Amino acid sequence: MANSPETLRAYAEVDLDALAHNVREVLTRTDADLMAVVKADAYGHGAVGIARTVLAAGARMLGVATLDEAVTLRLAGIDAQLVCWLWTPQEDLRYAVDTGVELVVYSLAHLARVLEFPVPDSRVPGRAPRIHLKADTGLGRGGATPADWQELCRAAAAAERDGLITVVGLMSHLASADEEDDPSVGEQTENFREMAAAAEAAGLTPEYRHLANSPGTLDHPATHFDLVRCGIALYGLDPLRADATPGGRQVDPGLRPVMTLRSRVVLTKRVPAGHGVSYGLTYRTPAETTLALIPLGYADGIPRSASSRGEVQVNGRRYRIAGRVAMDQFVIDVGDDPVEIGDQVVVFGPGDHGEPTVADWATYAGTIHYEIVTRLGPRVPRVYIGGPS
Ligand SMILES: Cc1ncc(COP(=O)(O)O)c(C=O)c1O
Structure with a gap:
């Protein structure tokens, strides 16, 4: 039997109702x-x-x-x-x-x-x-x-x-x-x-x-x-805004983004000011802080070019990636916020709840949204929601 999503390290939630809606929406245009x-x-x-x-x-x-x-x-x-x-x-x-x-x-x-x-x-x-x-x-x-x-x-x-x-x-x-x-x-x-x-x-x-x-x-x-x-339109990503600016919602209101990439915090730790983070130690903590480890990396499709730029949402707040994205993991600096092991992480989603969108990730990585969803690796299970029951 398949794992329930709660037990997974990370998964891409694929909303089949949104997909069906997008098909019908496109068919109204032609x-x-x-x-x-x-x-x-x-x-x-x-x-x-x-x-x-x-x-x-x-x-x-x-x-x-x-x-x-x-x-x-x-x-x-x-x-x-x-x-x-x-x-x-x-x-x-x-x-x-x-x-x-x-x-x-x-x-x-x-x-x-x-x-x-x-x-x-x-x-x-x-x-x-x-x-x-x-x-x-x-x-x-x-x-x-x-x-x-x-x-x-x-x-x-x-x-x-x-x-x-x-x-x-x-x-x-x-x-x-x-x-x-x-x-x-x-x-x-x-x-x-x-x-x-x-x-x-x-x-x-x-x-x-x-x-x-x-x-x-x-x-x-x-x-x-x-x-x-x-x-791309069927996947709910606006084809007219392939390189949309950060924070921008989908320009085409008729389309609903289909994919949400979710994960969980795998470790948190308090560290002192000046602590280096991830390969190359390109990030140093500005003050005593909590670091949270997210178990997704470039092997899963998180672009390494989004190092120090990409943002994810944890417990309703956005945090920037601290330092480099590695093959399997990256780190965020959550300051004094009460983030704990097991807390849910939204890497990207429709943007309805303040989470980054696929278009935001395209901007972080200097690419187009087509590439962000397409590069998602085989290690990330796709979990379908909605659709015919
Ligand atoms: C031949 C061909 N037709 C249609 C498409 C779909 O393009 P889009 O995702 O922009 O709708 C592609 C994708 O690149 C393609 O290669």
Whole structure:
């Protein structure tokens, strides 16, 4: 039987009701279908539990980056439509093709690799490997350039005519939809329209054209097409404020943060003034004080770059990290406050009770909130609350 949360050193509480709310909230902003992006273990929230909840709440399909991520979901019994977009032409596609994972293709080499994994009765409609073609409309990352697009579309159309594949989608990815009034959004949208028209001219009639990520979905309706791909918004983190300032609540009032990271004080001790704390002794106690040890470190995803900057909440008060974050632990200086072994620590949460938010931690660490939740390590159990009982 699983440990009850009270007995754990630390855990990430994942609020499935907030998640379902966010799915419904996003769906009110678009007429398109929703792909819930659950790559990177659902941005650290735990892919399997998240996948079940988002599908029940109305997501049409799931998106992952790697084949391993797709396999994990299939082995957990999740047979929903599932798209995988980052695989090399050296990888074994057998399991993915046999379990209907839809593969994103952006080069002739990728297309050729898919064709090496025919389904025995692939001429039966709906049984051929299902692919999405990806265009680079300006991000300069994955996707075929306009120069290579025509040839890729023609080759895919020929394979589709032969019954060897089904082209389910055309997609691209936005570079800067989170930045206010960035002209690249309009340019990429226009490029995507042109590349989709070229694909259609080559004979492709895919069910889904998809371009928007969370910021595109919330802020740029022209990017929606037939399907939007949302990650960060579903986890309740505001995509329009990836580097929000400390103390800032979520700007988008419609979204509810899903994750709260909790721990407990593992030791307290009185020390005299001038006592050094943690590796390098970069912190010295200004006066006689109480130090409290928190059993979370960079192995758990607490960024070392938040040393001497990060804050946590204990018994309703915020305290700054004293000195360096180590692999497994960090220390706070609680002065003369009555903090004791076993007291609850909130590292971050929605911010409703004065605790730091994920956005605050992004600022402490000089990064974006995506990274704070995604880097949470496997040593930290995910504990689900809410959701279907
Ligand atoms: C191809 C693709 N689509 C959609 C997303 C989701 O982005 P966001 O979390 O900003 O919604 C990602 C994540 O980076 C992605 O790689």
